[in-house]
Amino acid sequence: METIEVLALVAAVLFCLAVLWRSTSPAVQLIRDPAVAHSLLNEHADAFMNRPSAGLLTALATWTRGPERNETLATVTYGSHWRSLRSNLTAGFLNPTHLAAVAPLRADAIQDLVTGLSQAGGEEVVMREHLDRAMFTLAARLCFGGDHGLEESGVRAMQRAMDDLSQAMDDTVSFDGSTLGKITHWRRLRRLFGLFGPLFEVVRPLIAAARARKSGDSYVDSLVELRVPNPDVDVVDAKRALTDDEILGLVAEFLATNTGVIVACIEWTLANLVILPEVQRKLRCEIDEAVAAGGGEAELSEKAIRDMPYLRAVVLESVRIHPPSPFVTRGVHDVATGRLRKRLIFMVREIGRHGSAWTEPGQFKPERFLPGGEAEDVGHMPGRNEIRMMPFGGGRRFCPGSNLAILQAKFFLVALLRNFELVPPSSGVDLTEVGDFNNVMKKPLRVRVTPRKLP
Numbered sequence: 001m002e003t004i005e006v007l008a009l010v011a012a013v014l015f016c017l018a019v020l021w022r023s024t025s026p027a028v029q030l031i032r033d034p035a036v037a038h039s040l041l042n043e044h045a046d047a048f049m050n051r052p053s054a055g056l057l058t059a060l061a062t063w064t065r066g067p068e069r070n071e072t073l074a075t076v077t078y079g080s081h082w083r084s085l086r087s088n089l090t091a092g093f094l095n096p097t098h099l100a101a102v103a104p105l106r107a108d109a110i111q112d113l114v115t116g117l118s119q120a121g122g123e124e125v126v127m128r129e130h131l132d133r134a135m136f137t138l139a140a141r142l143c144f145g146g147d148h149g150l151e152e153s154g155v156r157a158m159q160r161a162m163d164d165l166s167q168a169m170d171d172t173v174s175f176d177g178s179t180l181g182k183i184t185h186w187r188r189l190r191r192l193f194g195l196f197g198p199l200f201e202v203v204r205p206l207i208a209a210a211r212a213r214k215s216g217d218s219y220v221d222s223l224v225e226l227r228v229p230n231p232d233v234d235v236v237d238a239k240r241a242l243t244d245d246e247i248l249g250l251v252a253e254f255l256a257t258n259t260g261v262i263v264a265c266i267e268w269t270l271a272n273l274v275i276l277p278e279v280q281r282k283l284r285c286e287i288d289e290a291v292a293a294g295g296g297e298a299e300l301s302e303k304a305i306r307d308m309p310y311l312r313a314v315v316l317e318s319v320r321i322h323p324p325s326p327f328v329t330r331g332v333h334d335v336a337t338g339r340l341r342k343r344l345i346f347m348v349r350e351i352g353r354h355g356s357a358w359t360e361p362g363q364f365k366p367e368r369f370l371p372g373g374e375a376e377d378v379g380h381m382p383g384r385n386e387i388r389m390m391p392f393g394g395g396r397r398f399c400p401g402s403n404l405a406i407l408q409a410k411f412f413l414v415a416l417l418r419n420f421e422l423v424p425p426s427s428g429v430d431l432t433e434v435g436d437f438n439n440v441m442k443k444p445l446r447v448r449v450t451p452r453k454l455p
């Protein structure tokens with residue numbers, strides 16, 4: 001065959017592959033309107049119970065297929081396996097009695113944060129560095145238990161591994177859909193999955209220790225004890241334990257959801273409090289009054305924190321305008337083949353700032369969530385009759401950790417405002433957003449923290 005004929009043949013094959021690829025690629029629909037989001041997620045919840053399946057690229061990157069993949073709560077298909085994992089987290093770990101018992105761990109983390117910031121001597125600090133450290137220590141203790149030999153060096157090694165994973169995740173999500181993009185995406189995915197290795201090195205002995213002690217109240221203890229449906233055995237209601245690989249995935253998910261997004265929520269809130277001194281002053285007044293009413297205790301009670309209307313309004317306004325997770329996805333799959341037909345992307349940021357649902361949507365105005373305000377009935381979860389914002393998603397797969405996340409953010413904010421005056425840095429505060437997986441401040445917030453004389 002002549003060279004020219006070979007080239008023509010190669011071009012024809014490539015053309016056919018491109019047409020095939022395009023014709024089999026799932027359609028993508030972007031949802032920006034709160035009313036449309038409500039109709040899809042609330043009125044047709046049964047049709048949108050799953051996120052898009054991971055697909056060919058993930059299979060290539062992990063060299064695994066279908067049920068062999070280690071599913072996490074966020075990736076698993078709606079069904080009995082999902083129900084087991086979800087009720088283990090919500091009815092078990094996140095139930096109010098259990099959470100009350102972890103209050104001392106949170107108090108320790110907050111105390112360390114306040115001590116660290118006090119040493120800054122009124123100088124400018126990069127708030128995220130301090131918050132990341134405190135929040136990660138807390139998450140690791142919630143995950144593995146406060147007194148099971150979790151060394152500081154192990155916590156920091158885990159934090160480094162998780163930082164790399166979350167950076168790789170952000171690089172992977174922002175993928176433009178072009179053929180070149182897909183190839184790059186595949187390479188990024190391979191890198192991403194490779195990053196689980198260093199995390200596993202630190203976590204594997206902790207899983208082994210949890211298996212050996214057979215009881216405990218940390219998240220990893222609950223995963224070791226959990227039995228999930230086993231469809232591979234021909235026995236009614238057959239169950240099996242989770243493998244170490246599966247537990248690793250769930251641990252990574254737990255650490256990720258209990259750190260970066262909560263830190264992002266606190267950082268965005270602080271940025272607005274620094275820019276708007278009047279809002280900061282009002283919030284501090286509410287905190288000082290609650291502290292006085294509580295007899296000046298070092299940490300306010302959970303009830304006192306929940307009963308603070310202005311704090312609630314500030315946090316809601318923060319997650320409305322700067323949702324730490326900027327989009328939520330759903331997939332429509334072919335019933336027979338399981339292949340992804342359509343990908344729906346709910347643009348959480350745009351929904352929370354939609355002109356049809358909010359007046360002056362770009363302005364940070366906590367008052368809108370107070371009694372008499374335009375959003376006095378809006379909470380952090382979508383209402384039954386409407387969606388006006390959805391920072392924690394909606395429908396069947398809404399975020400199970402939303403209450404904990406809001407509570408942790410409030411406790412940290414109260415401690416910071418109670419102990420420090422927060423003054424803008426000389427360079428000002430830049431609210432530019434970055435990140436597709438997590439929505440963070442492009443320029444990490446710098447603040448001058450001046451210790452307060454406690455009333």
Ligand code: HEM
Binds near residue numbers: 075254261327
């Ligand atoms: C400010 C902090 C947080 C934000 C902004 C956030 C946001 C979200 C969003 C938007 C989703 C997708 C919901 C959907 O698809 O409808 C989600 C899912 C999820 N979140 Fe959170 N989250 C936060 C904290 C947490 C915490 C603390 C936990 C665990 C204790 C958690 C565990 C999960 C899990 C397991 C899922 C997947 C649920 C499922 O598919 O059934 N999140 N989160």
